[in-house]
Amino acid sequence: MTRTTPPRPYDVEALFPALAEYRRTATRLHPRPGDPKSRDSSVAGPMLWPADEPWPECTAVHPKETGHLLADVRRARRIHAASEGRQKTEEETALLATLQAGSHDLAIGDADPIPMLAVAQLWARDIPDLAGPEGHDLLQIFWCPFEVHGPDRSVDVFLKWRRSDDIGAVLGEQPEPVVVGSPECVPQPCEVHPEQITEHEYLGLLPEDLRESIAEWEEELLDENEEEAEADFPTEYAGGLSLAPGWKVGGFATWHLTDPRPVDCAVCGTSMPPLLTAHYVEWDPASESWAPREDVRPDLFRHVITPTGVYLGRGSLRIHTCPADPFHPHRLSFQ
Template sequence: MNVTPVTPPRPIDVAAVFPQLAPLARTATRLHPRPGAPTWHDSSIGGPLLWPAEEPWPHCEEPHVVDGINPAQSPADLRLERRIFAASHGRDLTPEERETLERIRPPRTYPVRLAVQAYDGPIAMLPVAQLYVRDVPDLSPPEGKDLLQVLWCPFDHPIMPRTLLFWRSAAAVTDVLDTPPEPPAVQFDGYLPEPCVLEPEQITEYPDHLELSEELREQLKQWSVPQAAEEDMDPDTYYDCVLSNAPGWKVGGWPAWNSTDPSSQPCSECGTGMEILMTVATFEEGDDAGNSWSPHPHPGAGPYPGHRGYNATGVQIGSGYRQHLFVCLAEPEHPHIELMT
């Protein structure tokens, strides 16, 4: 039986200790991706999209060039590589498997050739997420829409995939595109999401410490010293890692600012402030010593050996970061922005 994981309660009700945080509380929906076989009618990561047959599939028109040191791979080869790793877990590779893996990724020869791969013409985009409002309470769709679809180009633009968002009414899709086009290549393995079903769970979050006043930050730091000592953690990071916002794939809530400082993000069309819509994550677990955000029951290993932490989607942003998608508060269909943190 598939039991919905539950995020453990926070070890401390931080808003009770610091009432200044209470008005800043936001709900977020953790998506909890799990390996599965989603259909058009399911909320999913990397699954098939309920895409109208008469509507053109999105393509990226920008240039696509990669270096010869880390050549791009076809989606078919990446899926085959994953199946081989999964099937051989706990045993030695067969000669046939080794031969196939060497064909997909030939051994590097030296000196390394710096030739580049250039892909001419539009590149078909890949499904990243399909989210039905019925499953994800923190989605705020435009009027008359109940489905969000996220796609991306599987190449860096310039340091992460470029995304597209589509809001639609599921009931209006009567003829579904059953075989969408695929790109000829994917720049990095982590840009090809593994199909996952979702087990959404709504939680409460608080802002990253960088979004708080200096006075409150200092109070939190001093208060965190004994709390962090009990967990053998750095008091400077205890609040962010354990009490503020959850790691992993989620909708809504607060963004994490691990590699950049917060900055105001006005809409390019109307100037209205933007707010986080969704987080595309490399890892589902956090950085705290006990992985206190890990859901129970713990879901176990990823789709194939080699991932650090739990990563059913196979997605990797940079060297282990998050991609935050921000949308206009006044009009969700205005152009969105992407930030890596």
């Protein structure tokens, strides 16, 4: 099923023609729990991975004994999904309590390598904003299921760009970590429903005069709609007009929790736009106008609003790649 983002409540470029210079496209992935196949674009679906190539591993030391068993994370999610929209039974509540992190007797040590999690497989044919190296039509994204790596103490992401024609025999059973640092690192397998939309630069990165014009216009709107203003801000540039929430490829980065920070390539200095944004919610009350028409279904709350179950940083992880050479090392940013 396709997903259709409704038109923005206001045409910002008609209101502020100077915004045309700050326009960029993004492809919303619209992940929804499902059963993706290895030839599909997906979140956490099976990868089209060559049988003769080693699966990516993390070799950092992690406190594995006190992590969550991946099987328990999945079991807890099945209980949540089955009980959606109703009170959980005593039995379900008791079972969920036993599926928390604990001390596990594992056959692996803290320093033993673990397979990375398959996070996303993205085909250029499905995702118009997937800007990769020339001739490469497939991107495979992995991360370690423990969050703390290196001096930044952050997630370790691995990107693999491929020419799909070069893939011979495909790996059958794919390795998985037995244990993960937190359930929020584990993406739920989702089919994606890519849709290209238009975004505009984050408010705080626009020139000052443009920012001021937008602020004046927003104030006028609030004066006109005093009652609505109390409830939420459906007309606000930041929430409703400029940047789409949820998982997306391309577009702009929001910096609403920190000051904007430049993300430049460590090799060539080129400014790196976000390639993938993994945002916890597909929309929230402040960004509700981005809810696709097909999904206005309150009975499907968890599957639609937080389909992937991933919560990194303070809700949003971004993978930035170098537009001059996508093989230059990627960088991450968080909000």
